[in-house]
Amino acid sequence: MSILLEQFSSLCAIAPTSKAIKTLQPLCNRSGITLFVPDDLENFTPNTVTYKGKLSQHLEEIWSQYQGIIFVFATGAVVRLIAPLLQDKKSDPAVIVMDEAGENIVSLCGGHQGGGETLSRCLAQELGGKAIITGASASLNLPGIDVIGKPFGWRKGKGNWTAVSRAIAHQKPVAVIQEVGSTLWQNHLPENHCFQFETRETEAQVIITDRAVEINPQLSQVLWHPRVLWVGIGCERGTPQNVIQEALETTFKEFGLSESAIAGLATIDIKADELGLVELATEQNYPLKTYTPEELNLVRVPNPSSVVAQEVGTASVAEAAALKVAQASELVVNKQIFKSDQGAVTIAVARSRNEYIGKSGQLYLIGTGPGDINQITPAARAAITEADVILGYGLYLDLIHSLQRPGQIIERYAITEEKKRAERAISLANWGLNVAMVSSGDAGIYGMAGLVFEELTTENWDGKTPAVEVFPGITAMQAAAAKIGAPLMHDFCAISLSDLLTPWNVIKKRLMAAAEGDFITSLYNPRSRSRTEHIKIAQQIFSKHRPPDTPVALVRSVSREDEQITLTTLQEMLDHPIDMLTVVIIGNSSTRQHHHWMITPRGYLGFQP
Known part of the structure; x- marks a missing residue:
């Protein structure tokens, strides 16, 4: 599966011409992107889906089915097509517009929350084109404030996202109040960013917390909730989901915590099939972690219970499970007991140092x-x-x-x-x-x-x-060979002369075997400041099996600005500078030099090495 689909669960493209189809089809085929074409082009190529009638009608039918839509149309035409369908940037798909050749790829709508900017960049790399990003954050080399937590699985809370984004675009100071969650994003901002991490005295604020915070209407504030809170749960057998849910909601409200910061649920293994608990985890998309009594008994808790120990073999379920799964030493909320006619529930909450991202890396x-x-x-x-x-x-x-x-x-x-x-x-x-x-x-x-x-x-x-x-x-060997002609046209090998990871006696055996076997040989890491003799010994070994005029190429910093190419011979190769950035290619017995080219015959013209 293409990496495009790792972030975008569903993508489609709309191509109105045969040239547009030719540009997009290879990408669509390998990436699983649905390619729509008008019905008059249905015989042009396989692996496409045709639509009949007006595109505007077809677009209305598929609008909510795809996370991103790629148009090969004029920008103005796309604007008119999508205008009646746009509702909210939280739910609208990302819209990309590109020319027929894939040279210019524009993120038109849904750039941040819809992932349009990332999608346009990925398409540009796949198609060899240029991503056109017009958002203010991109021009400042900043991530959108409404997507900074996305890689870490944070959940967006309340706030005036437009106002805070506007403040960033105008480079006004924006206070960041981060109480929980990874700070990795802070460490990789450009030097000219406007975020303030040591003050709250600004009109625009980004609050990153696991608390239930009320937005101040006098300020421009937004909330992010990293998923750091693990909820330990114990309950009587048969307790329904609504009772467990009510107990959880009551606990979080009483202690001022945000349910958006919940990472998952944890309990004892005998509750793995507890219907109400399983239903709650499924409905809220929470992971449900379970532990044996023996595992829970190893966790020190503030409120052990001998009654619970007699019933399930451990003195604590909720508290021990919360601490265990969060790998924490203390609880945010000690166990709270809730009883009703339908069952009893115990809730405890612990905070993990690392947030739960919720996806596989x-x-x-x-x-x-x-x-x-x-x-x-x-x-x-x-x-x-x-x-x-x-x-x-x-x-x-x-x-x-x-x-x-x-x-x-x-x-x-x-x-x-x-x-x-x-x-x-x-x-x-x-x-x-x-x-x-x-x-x-x-x-x-x-x-x-x-x-x-x-x-x-x-x-x-x-x-x-x-x-x-x-x-x-x-490889450097391939790139170097391409610069000097066709030296690798017969059997060849590569040998590193660095003995940091390979004993020198082993390297010598490989050099002797390559020389005796008449292999074209590429030498990596030929000489360093402290290792100057290995290349000399290599030259001596090859000189025993090949004539002095055997062509040798010394290619330094291949394909970089300071590239240097030297064509020489086996006898004279040590008269030229050689260092760690140099690839040395030693020809075999049939390799020849022709002007500034190094050529090894393959044998098509009758000559065999």
């Missing part, structure tokens, strides 16, 4: 190629743009800066922090975020993919959660 292992952003695959570019978090070595992040969008969490690591990087990526994905781990070249060739998979297996990964997708990239 994704791990995108991305190869960004050798450095030229145009050499990154469309799928990889879309994954980078769509991700909540991007992790990588600082240099690699700089190279993909233009693919990043406002609101993303960007974490930079030193080149020696690979393990730390992998652990962090897995942790964030397990939490529920979509994480892009970028490597230069191909992530699976001397990149981060192998280490991430190794770390996952040590954590007893089930192979499914978090979901992992690998996006291949052009």
Whole structure:
């Protein structure tokens, strides 16, 4: 499934011409997007859905069925078509307008809450076009205030969202009062942001809380509710849903808590089939966590009960379950007991340090190629743009800066922090975020993919959660070969001369085997400041099996601004600068140099190596 569908549960596109169909159909086929075409084009191509009559009538029929609608029309025509259907930005689909070639992709409506800005960026990366974003927040490189909590599963509360968005657009100071929830979003704002984190003396305020807060009509305020509150519940067998619901509502009202901040419910395992509890969890889309008496007995609670212990084998259900699931040491609300003619309910509430996101995270292992952003695959570019978090070595992040969008969490690591990087990526994905781990070249060739998979297996990964997708990239070896002609046209291999992870005696065996086997050989990491002899030994090994005039290419910083290409020979290769950014390609016995090109015959003209 395409990553476009990870955020958008249902998308459709409307193409009125054969050229528009040709542009969109490959994307629609691989992404599961429904492609509507007028009935006079039904024979033009398969895998489309035709509509008859006026488009305005068809649009009215499908308007509420899709989360996003992509039009290949003139912007003015789309404005007239959708005008009668627009009701509220909370419920209207995202509307995208693009030209027939997919060169300009406009987020017309539903840019923030509908996800139109993200969708237009993803489409631009998939189609090789340009996303046209006209929102004020985007121009300030800021996430929309009405979407900052979306990656973390926060729930929107009351407030004047338009007024606060206007204050941000005018760059007026906006106070952020964050009592709970992740502050990661704060750490990745542009330098010129208008948010104030240490004062409340502003007319515009963003309050991030698990409390039930009344909006001040004299101020421009909005509420976000991170899902940090876990509700422990015990009840008599057969207690109906409405009684449990009433007990929960009464507790939250009495203690000034917001039900929007509820992460889920927890109880003892014998209540896993309690109908009223299951119905409540299902109706409100709450996870229901259950624990054995033995697990609950290990939790220290303020109000243990010997009566409960005799009945179910543990001295506490509600309090212990709440503390256990929240991994907390104290309760926000000690147990409250509610009795009625229909049953009895016990409620306790604990606050988790981390909010419940409510979805499974994704791990995108991305190869960004050798450095030229145009050499990154469309799928990889879309994954980078769509991700909540991007992790990588600082240099690699700089190279993909233009693919990043406002609101993303960007974490930079030193080149020696690979393990730390992998652990962090897995942790964030397990939490529920979509994480892009970028490597230069191909992530699976001397990149981060192998280490991430190794770390996952040590954590007893089930192979499914978090979901992992690998996006291949052009390796430095491939890019270097393309710059100098066709040196890899026969059997070849790649060998890294770095002995940080591989013993030098093993590397020497591989060099000798490659040299003796007449493989075209690409050497990675040929020389560092502290490791200067390995490349000399490699040259000596190959010189025993190949003539001195064997062509050798030295390609440094391939596809980057400071690219340097040197064509030389095996005998003279050490007379030229070689460092960690250099790829060394040593030809085989048939490789030839022709002017400024390096060519290995494949054998089509009769010559065999």
